[in-house]
Amino acid sequence: MAAPSLTPSKAGPPRTPAPRRTETPPGGGRFTLALRRHLTAHAFLIGAVLCFAVFSWYPMIREFFLAFQSTENGRTVWVGLDNFTTVINDPAFWQAWRNTLWFTVLALLLGFVVPFVLALVINEFRHGQGYLRLLVYLPVMLPPVAAVLLFQYLYDPGYGLLNELLGLLHLPEQQWLQDADIAMVSLVIASTWMNMGGATLIYLAALKNIPGELYEAAELDGAGLLRKIWHVTVPQTRLVLSLMLLMQIIATMQVFVEPFLLTGGAGPEGSTTTVVHLIYQYAFNFNDYGAAAALGLMLLVLLAGFSAAYVRLSRTEDA
Amino acid sequence: MPSARRVRRSGAAALVCALTLTALAACGTSSSSGDGGSGGSGSTDPAAPLDPKTKVSITIDCMPPAAKKAELKQWKEDVAAFNKIYPNVRIEGRSTPGQCLEPPRFTAMLKAKSQPDVFYTYFTDLPQVLSEDGAEDITAYVNDKTVPALKDIDPDVLGMLKRGDKLYGLPTSNYTMGLMINRKLFQRAGLDPDSPPRTWAEVRTAAKKIADLGNGIAGYGDYSAGNNGGWHFTAQMYSRGGDIVDASGKKAAFNNEIGRQLAKDLHAMRWEDGSMGKTQLLKWGDLQKQIASDKLGMFLAAPDNIAYMVQQLGADYDNFGMGPIPGGKHTLAGGNGYMIKKGISPDKIKAGIAWLNFKFTTVGKGQFDWARTKADGLPVGLPQPNFWQGDSKRKDDAERARNATMNVEAFRTFTDNPVPSKPEPPKAQEIYKILDNVMSGILTNEDADVDKLLDTAEQQVDQVLAKP
Numbered sequence: 187m188a189a190p191s192l193t194p195s196k197a198g199p200p201r202t203p204a205p206r207r208t209e210t211p212p213g214g215g216r217f218t219l220a221l222r223r224h225l226t227a228h229a230f231l232i233g234a235v236l237c238f239a240v241f242s243w244y245p246m247i248r249e250f251f252l253a254f255q256s257t258e259n260g261r262t263v264w265v266g267l268d269n270f271t272t273v274i275n276d277p278a279f280w281q282a283w284r285n286t287l288w289f290t291v292l293a294l295l296l297g298f299v300v301p302f303v304l305a306l307v308i309n310e311f312r313h314g315q316g317y318l319r320l321l322v323y324l325p326v327m328l329p330p331v332a333a334v335l336l337f338q339y340l341y342d343p344g345y346g347l348l349n350e351l352l353g354l355l356h357l358p359e360q361q362w363l364q365d366a367d368i369a370m371v372s373l374v375i376a377s378t379w380m381n382m383g384g385a386t387l388i389y390l391a392a393l394k395n396i397p398g399e400l401y402e403a404a405e406l407d408g409a410g411l412l413r414k415i416w417h418v419t420v421p422q423t424r425l426v427l428s429l430m431l432l433m434q435i436i437a438t439m440q441v442f443v444e445p446f447l448l449t450g451g452a453g454p455e456g457s458t459t460t461v462v463h464l465i466y467q468y469a470f471n472f473n474d475y476g477a478a479a480a481l482g483l484m485l486l487v488l489l490a491g492f493s494a495a496y497v498r499l500s501r502t503e504d505a
Numbered sequence: 506m507p508s509a510r511r512v513r514r515s516g517a518a519a520l521v522c523a524l525t526l527t528a529l530a531a532c533g534t535s536s537s538s539g540d541g542g543s544g545g546s547g548s549t550d551p552a553a554p555l556d557p558k559t560k561v562s563i564t565i566d567c568m569p570p571a572a573k574k575a576e577l578k579q580w581k582e583d584v585a586a587f588n589k590i591y592p593n594v595r596i597e598g599r600s601t602p603g604q605c606l607e608p609p610r611f612t613a614m615l616k617a618k619s620q621p622d623v624f625y626t627y628f629t630d631l632p633q634v635l636s637e638d639g640a641e642d643i644t645a646y647v648n649d650k651t652v653p654a655l656k657d658i659d660p661d662v663l664g665m666l667k668r669g670d671k672l673y674g675l676p677t678s679n680y681t682m683g684l685m686i687n688r689k690l691f692q693r694a695g696l697d698p699d700s701p702p703r704t705w706a707e708v709r710t711a712a713k714k715i716a717d718l719g720n721g722i723a724g725y726g727d728y729s730a731g732n733n734g735g736w737h738f739t740a741q742m743y744s745r746g747g748d749i750v751d752a753s754g755k756k757a758a759f760n761n762e763i764g765r766q767l768a769k770d771l772h773a774m775r776w777e778d779g780s781m782g783k784t785q786l787l788k789w790g791d792l793q794k795q796i797a798s799d800k801l802g803m804f805l806a807a808p809d810n811i812a813y814m815v816q817q818l819g820a821d822y823d824n825f826g827m828g829p830i831p832g833g834k835h836t837l838a839g840g841n842g843y844m845i846k847k848g849i850s851p852d853k854i855k856a857g858i859a860w861l862n863f864k865f866t867t868v869g870k871g872q873f874d875w876a877r878t879k880a881d882g883l884p885v886g887l888p889q890p891n892f893w894q895g896d897s898k899r900k901d902d903a904e905r906a907r908n909a910t911m912n913v914e915a916f917r918t919f920t921d922n923p924v925p926s927k928p929e930p931p932k933a934q935e936i937y938k939i940l941d942n943v944m945s946g947i948l949t950n951e952d953a954d955v956d957k958l959l960d961t962a963e964q965q966v967d968q969v970l971a972k973p
Contacts, residue, residue: 260638343783450730454949470609
């Protein structure tokens, strides 16, 4: 008896799919038919669509118009590109972009690598993985403000724990948040600690999907730990890593909470002013919604590029 | 024809939609309409007081929240007393937990035009409110019949609510900045708490002595974040006889010998004397916590900070004292009040002014009923708010002294040595943001180049002022 084959026999007749049952609408075209067929689904969608429309899409459209308008004495007038000129000529504009990009680069170096390494380590444990996952995820459950205030105490140059530790090691104290050269690094460390739990769990889930046989084969070929990671783990989790990378870029470029709470927003000599903080300043401290919308639009366009890449990658993964 | 099952499912979906819409509608904020609740039967003459028979309903900002029991009790008593005079006026208080006016929320409220009929503002909000066309010109409505003590309100204070000849609000509180001291630390350092430093050189000497007490105690503290650094830089420039913006309003005026000396003094206190503590990038609230916990000897503040430190941070009134701002050339002045929402009916405007007059600008009543304030366990004896002059001032000062709940002598140097006040510069917040960098540079960088910091800030402020 021949063994069953996973490939179809070339000799057999071609299999044609069964014809789909079609309905002829009594009094309408394909649109009416589709609407009737999915009536319930559409009705259930209305709530969510309304929420998105009111709280996401409308503000985005409104922001687009605001970017080209100005309000004076209650009158809103079209000002062309004036708001963009104002924003670009603001001395803080380029500094904010430089700082934001610097934060993003640092956050990728730390915030991307650390959770992945952590996931690799946890994945190697045979026992207690549940507890380890819980421990790693705990900081995510803390309210961001509480976590940031915790770091405020850790970083304090007077009574902070980190300087106490440096003192015990006979190392010089650091001005963690008050030195323009290291303030941003300090923010990234805090941000990584606060947010790495979610990424670690996602990496762990991806690691669980790698067939053990691949590692066994690599071992038989004499691969060490690093080569196994490089030649098996990384290629097998490539899509997840790419998606997380893009998501992290999108999230870190919108950084606001950490500098706002830890360094008062601007930081020493403006070294932690970020784009979103500048938007906040325009809108709520200077009452210049036009400038805020213009800068928001610039950020939106940049992030839309990353979002498009993310969607494309998601589709690749789904396929 | 759709099946019965499909009809039921569609019905369920429609119900979900209806509930969602209801929830969305509930999420929205309502703003009072122009004439809602007003009978509109009063006199058409804006100068005439409100006819007590006119039926009108008004919304008022900043009713004390439930957590402030004594203040809320007083509010309710005042509403009841007001309704005896105006039985047909319905007062609807709007309460906000925590700080009543938070700038981001205030800005959004103005944009949405959802402010109450009578809304609370800082004096410095006037340009923003007018830019949004949010306040009514009440010049014609305010006179010695509607506000009998009008002539006794300090014209400088009233002037902060004016644009040209037009009046847009009534004051409820005012302040001028002085030097707040911790009396306990002054005594421990061998300094006289009844004679706070009067010059910046004396401040430096006193700060060093206090910091020498050790245990993390700072002699003098200052802000350098959240735009507060620029605010205090401005106050110090004023105190030394300098300015932030020149008379034309188009050029920065701080990059000069006064500004350099100010910056160098602060830098020396921070890095040579070590008298300003290690923790910097401080903003409003941080220095108050330090001085309330006996970790700070002095900082620039208005007297109302003491009420915050006692009521919110658990400090003791007798631990604080105040002197005039060192230097004493000018001091930064500010305050807050209420404005009337643009577009509401004349009867509502009259009702709003009648309420403001009853609650906030009548000696012996409302917020100036010091006997009641004392009986309710609230502080009496702080030198400000005090925007009275003439007879009203004499009466009010006497009542305050009679009902004082704290050692008013601790503020004697402040009250006996008034310093001419000066308002904030134009485009204040934008300028403060830039000057924050000067303050943070001085206080966080030992190698800070003061000249470069001031040069950069000057260029940036000039750019801000050049904008229309």
